[in-house]
Amino acid sequence: MSNDFSSQHDKNHGHKDLWLVVGWPGVGGVAASAVQAIHHELGSSLVDAIEPDPTFEVEEIRVRSGVCFPGPLPRLSFRVVNTGVDHDLLLFIPDRQPDQQGLALCRRVLESAASMGISRVVTFAALTSTIAPEATPAVFYCSPDPPLQREMTDMGVDPMESGSIRGLNGLMLLAAQEVGIPSVCLISEIPTWGIQMPNPKTSKALATTLAGLLGMKFKLLHLEPQIIAIEECMIEMRGTTDFQLKGLLEHEIFEPHISNASDKNQLTKQDMERVESLFTEATIDRSRTMALKVELDRLGVFVDYEDRFLDLFRECS
Secondary structure (H helix, E strand, O other), rough: HHHHHHHHHHOOOOOOOOOOOOOOHHHHHHHHHHHHHHHHHOOOEEEEEOOOOOOOOOOEEEEOOOEEEEEOOOOOEEEEEOOOOOOOOEEEEEEEOOOOHHHHHHHHHHHHOOOOOOOEEEEEEEEEEEOOOOOOOOOOEHHHHHHHHHHHHHHOOEEEEOEEEOOOOHHHHHHHHHHOOEEEEEEEEEEHHHHOOOOHHHHHHHHHHHHHHHHHOOOOOHHHHHHHHHHHHHHHHHHHHHHHHHHHHOOOOOOOOOOOOOHHHHOOHHHHHHHHHHHHHHHHOHHHHHHHHHHHHHHOHHHHHHHHHHHHOEEEE
């Protein structure tokens, strides 16, 4: 397949230097929402779709008036955006990610997109972070392509230092590299307070960064009411958590602990079991990271566990 890509780049169907922009649903729905925001901002036209078979299977049945029938398979559609600048966009908007055969599906997406002459692949991902709900999320990048790495750095986008990207937003880069198409994943922060809800502020940060790469500016005004509502909700959640933690400390559910040295070997068996339990909870539910941080500070051992604590925020999707 790779031998055909160079010739297919010329088959752009009248569009200018197409960039494939992909947002598989992941943490907070951020990646998918960023692509949807671009569609809402600029408008787009449906141009193609790929069959969900054989990757996806029917996951449910629908019932109407006692009659049952198979539930729908996800839509996997391509939409073209005429940007008015040097690069048009080919948006890939999937309903969901598969549970298996992810790389094979990415290859199918690339094959279909290549027939339309794409020259670059851009994906999005969200990275859980301890940033405050009021803060503006930072955007980072990762790319297997050195010239694109330099371009991102020149644009003022910092590289993601370490971590991993789960799911197809990362695998798309591998599929693109296999066929020699430059690719980059833009990664933005999502506060732990809002990991279980949509985060339009993070989606806006990603879409805005892409606009900068295109030499454009997106207003994205339709996201502002959502941003305000979600931010207020996260602030309320933070206040509730702070109040609960304060109450626990005041009632000495957390026993006072004074340590003159940071040494996890000095912890009692009970302390170590509690720390491990909190790490397990935080791995499953990132909103529990604050309770973990409070406990590590109380025991005076945060320095010993700092790398492990930060690892909780180095996986994105």
